[in-house]
Amino acid sequence: MSDRGYGYIILLEERIRRDGIVKKGDILKVDSFLNHQMDCALFVEMGKEWARLYADCGVNKILTIEASGIGMASVAALEFGCPVVFAKKSLSSNMSGDFWESSVHSYTHNVDRTVLVSKEFLGKGDRVLIIDDFLATGSALLGLVELVRQSGAELVGCGIAIEKVYQEGGSTLRSKGVRVESLARIASMDEEGGIVFC
Amino acid sequence: MSDRGYGYIILLEERIRRDGIVKKGDILKVDSFLNHQMDCALFVEMGKEWARLYADCGVNKILTIEASGIGMASVAALEFGCPVVFAKKSLSSNMSGDFWESSVHSYTHNVDRTVLVSKEFLGKGDRVLIIDDFLATGSALLGLVELVRQSGAELVGCGIAIEKVYQEGGSTLRSKGVRVESLARIASMDEEGGIVFC
Numbered sequence: 001m002s003d004r005g006y007g008y009i010i011l012l013e014e015r016i017r018r019d020g021i022v023k024k025g026d027i028l029k030v031d032s033f034l035n036h037q038m039d040c041a042l043f044v045e046m047g048k049e050w051a052r053l054y055a056d057c058g059v060n061k062i063l064t065i066e067a068s069g070i071g072m073a074s075v076a077a078l079e080f081g082c083p084v085v086f087a088k089k090s091l092s093s094n095m096s097g098d099f100w101e102s103s104v105h106s107y108t109h110n111v112d113r114t115v116l117v118s119k120e121f122l123g124k125g126d127r128v129l130i131i132d133d134f135l136a137t138g139s140a141l142l143g144l145v146e147l148v149r150q151s152g153a154e155l156v157g158c159g160i161a162i163e164k165v166y167q168e169g170g171s172t173l174r175s176k177g178v179r180v181e182s183l184a185r186i187a188s189m190d191e192e193g194g195i196v197f198c
Numbered sequence: 199m200s201d202r203g204y205g206y207i208i209l210l211e212e213r214i215r216r217d218g219i220v221k222k223g224d225i226l227k228v229d230s231f232l233n234h235q236m237d238c239a240l241f242v243e244m245g246k247e248w249a250r251l252y253a254d255c256g257v258n259k260i261l262t263i264e265a266s267g268i269g270m271a272s273v274a275a276l277e278f279g280c281p282v283v284f285a286k287k288s289l290s291s292n293m294s295g296d297f298w299e300s301s302v303h304s305y306t307h308n309v310d311r312t313v314l315v316s317k318e319f320l321g322k323g324d325r326v327l328i329i330d331d332f333l334a335t336g337s338a339l340l341g342l343v344e345l346v347r348q349s350g351a352e353l354v355g356c357g358i359a360i361e362k363v364y365q366e367g368g369s370t371l372r373s374k375g376v377r378v379e380s381l382a383r384i385a386s387m388d389e390e391g392g393i394v395f396c
Contacts, residue, residue, distance in 0.1 A: 023294070037319040038282045040275040066265035071282065074269035077238040084236045084269065090307065096221070109288065121235040 011045060012184045013197050016162065022189045026164075034161060035068035035133050040075055046183055047076030050131070050159035053181045054080075057156045059129045061085060063122065063148065065104070065115060065140055072161060073131040080129070085122055087115040087144060100150045104143035107136070117147050126153035135160040135182060138169025145178060157181060164189075165198055209243060210382045211395050214360065220387045224334075224362075232359060233266035233331050238273055244381055245274030248329070248357035251379045252278075255354045257327045259283060261320065261346065263302070263313060263338055270359060271329040278327070283320055285313040285342060298348045302341035305334070315345050324351035333358040333380060336367025343376060355379060362387075363396055 021029040033039040059080050064073035065087040073084045090113075099116040106113055122128070130144045141158055148155045157179030163170050165185050173180050185198040219227040231237040257278050262271035263285040275282045288311075297314040304311055320326070328342045339356055346353045355377030361368050363383050371378050383396040 029294075031316065032318065033281075036283065036286065036316055038272060038275075038284070040272050040282060041279070043272065044276065067268060067284065067286070070265060070268040071272035071284075074236060074238045074241065074272050075276070077236075078242065078273070081239070083231075084238060085234065086236070086265065086269075088234065088265070096227075118229065118234055120230065 012042070012161070015039075015042065016184055017195060020195065022191050022195060024191065026189075028162070028164075028186070028189060028195070030133075030162070034072075038071045040071065043072045043075035044078075046072055046159075046161060047079040049183060050076055050129070050181065051079035054129055054156060054159070057129075058127045059156050061122070061126045061128050061153070062131055063087065063117070063128050063144055064131045065089075065144060068134075069132040072133065076131055076159070085117055087117050087147060089113050089115055100147045102143040102146040102150070105137075105139040107139070115143050115147070117151070119151070122147065122151040122153055124152040126151070127156050128153050129156050130158045131160075132158070133161045135163040135169045135173075135180065136167040138167075138172050141169065141173060145173070145176075159183075162186065210240070210359070213237075213240065214382055215393060218393065220389050220393060222389065224387075226360070226362075226384070226387060226393070228331075228360070232270075236269045238269065241270045241273035242276075244270055244357075244359060245277040247381060248274055248327070248379065249277035252327055252354060252357070255327075256325045257354050259320070259324045259326050259351070260329055261285065261315070261326050261342055262329045263287075263342060266332075267330040270331065274329055274357070283315055285315050285345060287311050287313055298345045300341040300344040300348070303335075303337040305337070313341050313345070315349070317349070320345065320349040320351055322350040324349070325354050326351050327354050328356045329358075330356070331359045333361040333367045333371075333378065334365040336365075336370050339367060339371060343371070343374075357381075360384065 019032045060082045062073050062084045077084045098119040160182040162184045163182030187196045187198045189195040217230050258280045260271050260282045271282045296317040358380040360382045361380030385394045385396045387393040
């Protein structure tokens with residue numbers, strides 16, 4: 001386990017404690033500051049922490065997935081000085097060429113989706129940091145890891161805002177040798193008891 | 199017409215000239231730096247220019263729409279020191295409560311979509327700048343303008359990266375009294391002749 005910036009962890013955890021809402025069905029609503037309304041100044045601090053954790057790893061590309069990951073990845077990219085590529089959930093008429101493709105199950109929409117990244121923007125020579133807002137079952141992250149594998153790029157690791165440690169995603173990824181750094185790690189949560197951090 | 203930062207316009211126009219690709223069907227592909235792979239350092243410069251154009255307008259919220267607008271809006275928000283809200287194209291199971299809703303026609307996917315913003319995050323007292331990557335027919339922007347109108351918030355204006363001036367969106371919006379500031383304004387384009395800026 002990497003050393004973490006104590007000040008930062010408190011900042012995000014306090015924010016989750018103050019503004020996060022636990023709802024039925026294991027849902028943590030953080031849409032007032034993370035994934036509908038976005039506090040981009042908070043994203044700067046998150047970006048600094050990921051940049052500290054992945055310093056000297058030679059990250060030259062950040063990969064995320066539409067839509068909730070894009071804001072934090074874009075702001076974090078300023079700390080890394082590299083571009084962001086976001087995986088798309090559908091093909092549109094202005095997309096052409098060849099794509100890396102994998103399948104992701106969305107629990108919030110209850111569908112399987114193909115996610116795509118143009119082969120132009122991910123390939124050999126890229127050292128990739130994956131950034132996303134949540135890690136729970138790990139489905140989205142495993143899909144992104146698969147895109148990196150197909151492309152021949154090097155996966156440096158994952159930077160996650162909130163990990164539900166009691167779900168299997170984190171251990172699945174780590175057991176595959178993927179480095180995962182989550183800024184807030186939730187041990188348990190429920191509607192009455194609130195949120196317990198690791 | 200507002201004064202514009204000459205240096206900036208050259209920066210974006212040169213980038214479009216260098217990396218943009220004109221394709222059949224009036225398509226300008228800018229996915230190597232704007233809306234699939236994203237050059238977030240460029241977004242910083244775009245954010246500075248919008249902040250200069252909308253200085254002293256009291257902007258306290260930026261509104262955009264998933265997915266392509268989110269990166270530039272999030273980085274621009276750092277210049278304004280305000281949060282971003284992005285309109286969603288579908289309801290997911292972790293969304294609840296009341297929403298402002300409007301309809302947007304997507305030409306790239308050829309479907310009408312309901313777009314939603316939670317009533318919690320847009321309302322009276324907000325002074326809103328809408329940010330998006332493209333203005334052509336204006337369908338997405340008109341949908342966002344309608345969300346602002348419903349909410350009772352004040353619309354300060356729109357900040358657009360690329361306007362296709364030969365399409366009707368810009369004049370439709372301006373004729374409704376909406377201030378629109380587009381950083382690169384395309385007078386015409388075709389596969390052979392390339393891109394002509396205003």
